[in-house]
Amino acid sequence: MLRPCSDSRPVAGGRRRGASRGVDGSSTLSLLVQKFGGTSVADSDKILAAARRAIQAHQRGDQVLVVVSARGHTTDELVALAREITDRPPAREMDMLLSTGEQVSVALMAMAIERLGVPAISFTGAQIGLTTDSYHTKARIRNISTDRMKSALDDGKIVIVAGFQGVDENYNITTLGRGGSDTTAVALAAVLGAAACEIYTDVDGVYTTDPRIVPEARKIDRISYDEMLELASLGAGVMHSRSIEFAKKYGVPIHVRSSFSDAPGTWIVAADDARRLGVAVTGAALAKDEARITMVAVPDRPGVVHTIFHTIAKANIVVDMIVQNVSVKGAAEISFTVAKADLPDVLTAAEAAAKAVGASTVMHDSDVAKVSVVGLGMRTHTGVATTMFEALAKEGINIQMITTSEIKISVLVDRAKAAAALRAVHKAYLLDEVHAEVHAPFVPSSAANRAMKLVPLADDGATDTRPRGMEDLVIAGVDLDETQAGVSLFGVPDEPGYAAKVFRAIADAGVFVDMIVQNVSLEGNTDLSFTVPRESADRAAAAVEPLARGRIAIEPALAKLAVSGVGMRTHTGVATAMFGALAERSINIKLINTSEVRINVGADIASGQIALECLRRVFAVNGD
Template sequence: MSLVVQKFGGTSVADSGKILSAARRAINTARQGHRVLMVVSARGHTTDELIKAALEINERPPAREMDMLLSTGEQVSVALMAMAIEALGERAISFTGGQIGLVTDSFHTKARIKNIDPQRILAALEDGFIVIVAGFQGVDEHYNITTLGRGGSDTTAVALAAALKADVCEIYTDVDGVFTTDPRIVAEARRIDKISFDEMLELASLGAGVMHSRSIEFAKKYGVRIHVRNSMSDAPGTWIVGDNEARRLGVCVTGAALARDEARVTVLGVPDQPGAVHTLFREIADRRIMVDMIVQNVATDGLAEVSFTVAASDLADTLLAAEAAARAVGARRVVHDPNVSKVSVVGTGMRYHHGVAATMFEALASVGINIQMITTSEIKISALVARDQAAAALRAVHAAFKLECPPQDDPPGYVPQPPIPSVDRTTDDLVVELDDPESHRRFLARPDSGMEGLVITAVDLDDTQARLTLESIPDRPGYAASIFRAVADAGIMVDMIVQNAGVAGSASLSFTVPRQDGPRTLEVIRTHPEVQTVILDENLAKLAVAGIGMRSHVGVAVRMFGALAARDINIALINTSEVRINVAVDRSRAAEALQALRDVFGIKHPSMSNP
């Protein structure tokens, strides 16, 4: 008999009518012959009200007692849900996180799941009960109640689906599924029928509010198929699935997202030497600050600029750390901008298309929006813009890729042949085969990292690229668009793109292309009327660390930078995403750098994939 996990959010259980509606949905599923496990959030605004009550008593309430308080919201919901199901003629039983053996670490208010003992749930399901579990909560090894932080009920649901090997995890919410962008900003946003784990992880991390990134990390790690649906209708919803199931030939961009409340920090005059970047980000990681975009461009006169973004709420602490690090490495100064936003486009089809960057940058230029920073991954392009232009930027890129229209095969720019590989296939492929059931069981049993531990799925080397750098480019709308349109029109595939924040009216721009296309790209760019200085570097190697949990685990970049610094290997370029960190180093040090990263992440060459 199949097992269905159904999660109902706070808006879906806000009052007695909605609780009864959710109960009927669970009963209907059970009567179709499925075993049903429900995960329920606190009702409506209960959590906000509990936080308000705590602050009225104590301006700085202890984290342990906050967990004790906040966990009561879900306990009310599960009890009422069990009562509703019993009233409708079926048997139900409710459990807290602790009662079903959901064990976490002891980091109160932001705990991570270490292990789940499914035996009590399985016994209740075997006895014919609809099982209802309180989301958002667990207990640590000392039986203290803990909570999982923002999006915790999603995380609970997907973790239970993983532990019980459920056939599907249904996430019921107040919207019809995952949309191409936020419909509150772009009225034309369209529901997506299926999306890959990586695409959803990028969108969730970039501000798409339907699901939290931690739950998507769980789903990707354990291969849990997720169905996002509206609890108040029978709309088909959105499936979040593996790459092969989600992929559509000819579709380059799946969605666009906006992270509105960002802040940019730039450290000027960083010595271009091993260890400087590591020192900078170690100071920040030590304060448990989550860094988003990281951009380091090519050094000039032995000095580099390193820019990165953080949540605006973390800016004050970040500046203290950055200034301390700047003094430690002998950098000139730290500047910041508290009023920026990040607009991004995401799609696994980017691997198969050229011209995606040009289209995005042209869209921004067409509405007079200047790009302050650019960073890319294999499936994402992000641009930093002024916050007061953020909504206009999102509308422009959504329209440019015609995301309001149902996907069509083979739009302009589609390259039918496979993309240039991002990994040197003469080295070992280190990707973890997470689709293998044996791998699932091995990982679930790992006591050291726990279910929610970081998994490094690949450490890759690509020494087939060349880098082009444009110095002192005009810091105005449209310049980057014109460069990448010329490159796209020449049929050249671009990989990494890095543009750092402009200082005194100018900026620097670097990007990589296949090495065999380097000279041709150089000639294309030299014909541009505003290009003054362009440098081609064919002595480049790209190293990438990819994983599951990189977004939610602080310090992955620090470990990477530290491993290279320990071997006196300098970093020439940095480019980040939610699932991957890329750095460029001198090609002559590539093999040594690859081994350093394998060593620091515990990847044994050649046979072991998990750290």
């Protein structure tokens, strides 16, 4: 549960403009949180323009709270100044230095609003009681006191809060890391029960892809939290994952808008409000700076996967794609990707893990990129993966890895061809075409409190059920699907277009595919595995048999286990906890694929119920 330090509690969802009900049942004014990024307050004219926006909302009858970032390139300049003094500045002192940028902004914004005739007051993170843990330069919010802000709002003032910063329990100044001001704004909207959180930036919303790479990209009118989480992690830089996690956890509608226009932007909302009938894919994204690590000849026995990723998690490295195919002759290959900047550290951890489990080799490739498509409609549309693979084949682009989730398909390609791959898939899904409006204008409305139960993880991956803060990991569900079968193709040719042919044949056979896992070995060996409804396994195998270059194997009954939640990417150790729980019960993992909101594994059907029970116990999720 969300635990502010005062008597305020979060209200999931928004409230309509005008009168609303406070937590004590009394009538209160609607609250609007507005956040202005660095480009929106870069000079005095822009600060005054932002002040006028806040005043307009105030004059409509809203209470208004403004969160601001440091002006322009102030943070970069402060970092450069520190580097002139030392190459390794202490993290605590960097927080002391960087927090000054927002303090300048809030004071100037308050002056601007006062000059325009409306009372205002500015606060630092410490002054509003925004408390964090003690991880300097990347702190997480624990609690926020609302008393001082509510008092100022009730006095008719516009409240301005410094984004990006807080204090730990010892009153040391901390900063929240990249995207910190967005996180501050959404957290304040959550704890104060705001109708919405408006994010003003130098773009006019969220686009179907990066318009700098694909000029034909279009603005999206509405997108779900899960879709935005996937896109944010894939390089869509409009908002950061942590702020979207906050919004999803506490039901805060977010409106991403241009600072320089009054045009509607993009609403980031719950799935039911964002769903598009007849549309499978909402957007595409490119993560350019990826590195791939492959562990060869990994022993296929319970506990091995846990040992590998526990070792990596201890190095505090965020792993992205994880792919494990079915084993051959008692050994498997496991590949995963990380940010290219983390490669030196992850190689050290991977070598140690390989030695511990008896894997033969650790190989890596630092010249890869990930291209993904995301959409709620994937859950109900067939042939979505086929469209992507055929688009890449047409451009002669080879696929090195494939991983899928319920709303995302990701492929790993050569970095030199990444931009061409993004353009190809964007066009293939008709994302460059203008469609008729599918939504009425979104209006935030009141909703029941849907705050989730927090299930924080201890640093070692063990479960710790004590609530420790607003940003703790939320595990929403642990599920078992016993209706699927697995099909594996061995000795797959490493050439452009092969995956497209395979999944076109399956689509033509009328078979719906769920998980897809492909791992092209850096040694040239390639296997392709996928799951289908159990009754369709023979039909799927028959469809691909003419294309097979090697053995085809069918697992007629497979247990698919899934852990889903909020914070899966930004909290290391989730996969480790899952793999460790299965290892304790001697349950072997046959397939793995991952996304921002879900980790899926395949196991023996006989182990399904046992695995479900142990995962629900570890993550403290009941089966209701």
